[in-house]
Ligand SMILES: Nc1ncnc2c1ncn2[C@@H]1O[C@H](COP(=O)(O)OP(=O)(O)OP(=O)(O)O)[C@@H](O)[C@H]1O
């Protein structure tokens with residue numbers, strides 16, 4: 003589903019963050035990108051979303067080299083992703099309205115886009131019906147992330163990218179949304195890439211964990227975590243030992 | 257502020273005015289009723305009306321022109337740090353100049369028609385709108401832009417769904433802050449070199465015709481224009497920017 007081929011990326015006039023970096027993710031896998039602040043996690047996600055272009059090398063998604071955001075890729079950011087001047091409902095509709103704005107041109111919207119998509123089931127599924135006429139500033143952080151999820155999933159993506167989606171939430175809300183994410187992942191057969199700096203979150207969400215270190219990143223360090231995405235994984239000894247391992251690796255990387 | 261209180265305040269002003277004009281008993285302070293009569297007579301026979309419409313047209317044209325030029329310029333400056341670094345010293349210097357001192361220059365350059373008045377109003381509003389829209393656009397979070405882009409939005413959709421709604425409150429705030437100044441400067445400009453407009457009407461009724469009720473009627477008309485522009489902007493903001501009022 004995703005292939006990075008000798009990816010090099012540097013912000014202009016800065017040292018490269020990725021250098022001849024190779025990495026692959028198969029369709030349907032749940033990946034977590036874990037690393038300390040400043041290691042390039044967000045940069046990698048923006049590259050995967052087609053929002054930034056590689057300095058050298060290629061980003062290939064679903065067989066196509068990326069040159070622009072791809073209609074079937076969904077992106078959810080930590081904060082500030084919702085329009086403050088639009089109600090929850092209008093925010094959830096935003097992706098569809100953008101598609102209607104351009105029509106099914108294959109560039110901004112998929113060629114097979116049909117304008118009759120209904121967001122109501124998503125509003126209900128994510129518990130947003132009661133706050134649909136409120137503005138983002140009036141609802142809780144958890145509800146805001148739910149709205150962002152509804153907005154993205156209403157576009158029926160096959161690849162879902164999330165940048166620290168739950169890090170500003172309190173623990174119970176965060177666990178609830180982590181579980182919901184896994185539920186939607188398996189139900190919609192998504193390929194999932196979640197960026198985080200939280201070891202616990204990586205262990206819960208990532209069947210596979212891509213560990214980044216201080217730039218430049220040259221080689222992908224990958225940790226398998228087959229127990230992730232299973233019920234009650236949080237309570238197992240495997241979970242604790244994985245967390246310990248990840249902590250050790252992050253410390254030795256830094 | 258409730259409607260009832262506003263009406264009470266209006267009545268209060270009228271009572272004080274009436275009392276003052278009774279006690280002083282001077283022709284230069286006619287009673288409010290006489291002024292109202294002159295006001296409606298002027299509207300009916302078109303005398304006052306044509307001057308009021310001339311002034312209103314200048315305000316509307318100057319406002320429209322300044323929005324049309326300042327809002328896009330503000331959006332561009334807000335998005336480009338380089339351009340902003342280049343222009344901001346210039347804006348910094350020109351922004352606080354009281355534009356009313358430019359009245360004689362603008363009149364010399366642009367003569368006596370509508371144009372110099374429209375240009376004056378334009379100059380007052382342009383910088384105000386430019387600065388507020390620029391700051392608003394600069395404050396749009398990059399995360400917001402990126403997530404809307406990830407939904408498929410290109411330049412046009414970003415403009416429609418992000419930049420336009422984001423700059424609307426800035427435009428309205430700028431108008432609310434400076435529409436009063438614009439009307440004041442228009443008045444000053446209309447005192448010279450024109451025979452149309454409320455400024456001229458007020459001056460001519462008072463100092464040439466000695467028709468004081470008509471002069472006061474002109475002042476009333478100009479005040480009404482300022483007040484209704486102010487409240488009009490307020491009303492538009494409530495309609496177009498409801499999120500600002502959601503607690
Ligand atoms: N627009 C930019 N221009 C220049 N440098 C940038 C830009 N954005 C990020 N960087 C730098 O690139 C590096 C990687 O940034 P990135 O945001 O990808 O890190 P991150 O892993 O997401 O960190 P965090 O956990 O703090 O979000 C950092 O050193 C950062 O300062």
Ligand SMILES: [Mg+2]
Nearest residue numbers: 043044045165
């Ligand atoms: Mg980041």
